[in-house]
Amino acid sequence: MSTTKNINITLKIWRQKNAQSKGNLETYQLNNVSTSSSFLEMLDQLNEQLVNERKEPVAFDHDCREGICGMCSLYINGRAHGPDTGITTCQLHMRMFNDGDTIYVEPWRSTAFPVIKDLVVDRSSFDRIQQAGGFVSVNTSGRTMDANAIPVPKADADKAFEAAACIGCGACVATCKNGSAMLFVSAKVSQFALLPQGKVEATDRVLNMVRQMDEEGFGNCTNTGACEVECPKGISIENIARMNREYLSASATSDK
């Protein structure tokens, strides 16, 4: 049986008014936090306290609060999505912390994810990579061919699904010492490379997406593997190897 108790914590939170201004860590004391609360509910509680004290609440990104939309982020005690594995920050619960703990909360740190305010960062670079080639060029007429016209081996479909499970949260970039987006980009490249529907444009896709990734200022991959460890959806770095193969053969064969 779970035992819910209340704990008192000290928070060191990154506050930054906007992209132009300089930020700093502010200290807050928060008492009576239920260990059954999620981490974000704890932040709600802090914000309620700040509002009642007529102070400005902490801005942070969040939406679905069930680990699937990819909107929440946060670097907690030096780890992307905090001290638990296979989850997003919204699924992190306060029972992972002890009474009297000091908790550091920072935004994603990466050149390609500039801070907008406090803990909110701009991840639109991910969208632009997607726009450069993360699709199959098929119009939405519904008049393509029957869905069962091309059988796809179950193993391929399953692997494509595992890659497609990426939620685009950016933890891989945030945790990478190089600020590399290889795990994110390779997951999308792999999903399509593994399916017959994606093969037609495979060459252009990988070249275009990698070009956009580089333009956005993401770093290079040095096979550290931190991304895979912190990925809340368990996306495998096998995808990076697959993308490297796709990229190499595309570079050799493309006339662009």
Next chain:
Amino acid sequence: MTKLDSKIPEGPLAQKWTRYKDHLKLVAPNNRPKIDVIVVGTGLAGASAAASLGEMGYNVKAFCFQDSPRRAHSIAAQGGINAAKNYQNDGDSVYRLFYDTIKGGDYRSREANVHRLAEVSGNIIDQCVAQGVPFAREYGGLLDNRSFGGTQVQRTFYAAGQTGQQLLLGAYSALSRQIGLGRVKMYNRHEMLELVKVDGKARGIIARNLVTGAIERHSAHAVVIASGGYGNVFFLSTNAMGSNVTAAWKVHKQGAYFANPCYVQIHPTCIPVHGTNQSKLTLMSESLRNSGRIWVPKKKEDAEAIRAGKLKPTQIKEEDRDYYLERRYPAFGNLVPRDVASRAAKERCDAGFGIEANDTNEGVYLDFSTEIQTKGKQTAYAKGNHNPTAEEITALGKKWLEEKYGNLFTMYQKITDENPYETPMKIYPAVHYTMGGVWVDYNLQSTIPGCFVAGEANFSDHGANRLGASALMQGLADGYFVLPYTISNYLADDIRTGKISTDSPEFAEAENKVKSAIDKFLKNNGTKSVDYFHKKLGHIMWNKVGMARKEQGLKEAIQEIAKLREEFQKDVYVPGEANELNPELEKVLRVADFMELGQLMAQDALQRKESCGGHFREEYQDAEGETLRDDTNFKFVGAWEYNGSDISTEVLHKEELVYEEIKIAARNYK
């Protein structure tokens, strides 16, 4: 009273859509780039509509309040998407999908719309596969299906427990392609705060850039609202934190009728509320009811002891457990429809048998121990062990459960810190989906010309209760396969209009209205936070406009909400400034709309003196506690017309539902 014209085409039901499409007006390719369309929301309906209209060559502007269109809450749908493909050769057809949907909706939806939905359902699957959506497959390489509630066939396509995610990312990829090609301009972190009408037609919106706070004017020849449902009026729901009614409510206030606001789906299996700081509720898939038995203690003192932590559920003897669904519904047992299961849980908790140690004691058990024994024994036998020990049976049974529901059990454990293999899950119903929404005709056009509404934001297809795996189907059907035709028909008259100016007095007036609303809240200098009021509203809604409603409670709710709304306007405090990222300001504007909607929901529930689907009036039930419909007096869509800031003056218009094909009957799953 205005007569609502649903514009259902003539002809036999099965041919209406095909014939109608053949005669719709078109816009030639060379004219389309001269026409602007705004799409608000980028879930399944919005993203698919924006992508399709962009492909056709229209100038599309799409808006979402999240940081990326990929975040829309369609992404959280778990189970699957229905389509009448009959790949399993088990007798499915367009007609059966149509019939199941009408019956599931308790005969309160429009035949022609539902039939069209069933007709295009197959195309959705074709389209998604062509886009590279990785649906689950069988070993032969073909698509797999599973069953869902309210049907006797296997027509549900799925991608593990993340079907919504995969479909949304498919639509997002189509949308991204159009953005990359420059045919769709995407406005992330923007919120629509007003609809602009010029000469009675929808001609644009006022949006707030949530990062800079800039109030922007955007003009178009047509506006599509695909902003989702309004479940967050209850504060606690399975919706995303940002899900809101604002876009839909603004068009309502500009003259679009709002239909059946009282139809809300309460999902029976969610994780119960843990405390006052809880921000949202998490769904546990309906599929768990295949293996779990729902119970509460028979004795009140046992329930009290459990809540006090003095007794564990596993210590309650079999004869002291009340498997109330099996007791009340022996034929269906734990697999009764969603609304029935939800109400039964409420009945037990109201009677004092709830087991959760929270403020309201609202919680019941979903117990897998019987299934562990049954499946453990079966597995042992299948392995040739005809004399298994108790330990072997339990171990094999747990393994069977893990294979079937492993991810859900893990999710449950992460949230509650309890191991559902060892102790029963605690569950309770939660607000999940809203069937009501902006009234639209067959073209998905609201009562404002040029303002179209798609997906959960409209009211059209699910009647008083939605079947599982049908929300995804409707979102994509509306966006990919309905709107592109009907909107072109409308826009055909606009090829000579030219660009809509944003310098008109109408835009200026709308912008001022938005600015003064923002200004008012920021200068309010009240004493209480937005969440304080939102929680209060949610409390009234849940207790009096929730799972079971009665005349007295609804009348009280109307009074209480009106009073709360007044207090909110006077005493809410919003920190920060207008010209910056200000989440509290975003919330206050949304809650202001929820306050008005909440009152209308209560009024709608009050006028509907019958029980149907998700709308249960305690006065209208049979001897066994089942819903009692009144087809003589209430076989209509209740569409409300805004009539000024006093919500009690809204005017009810009725669209009589005509059933040509289906013989209307009592909904019976026994």
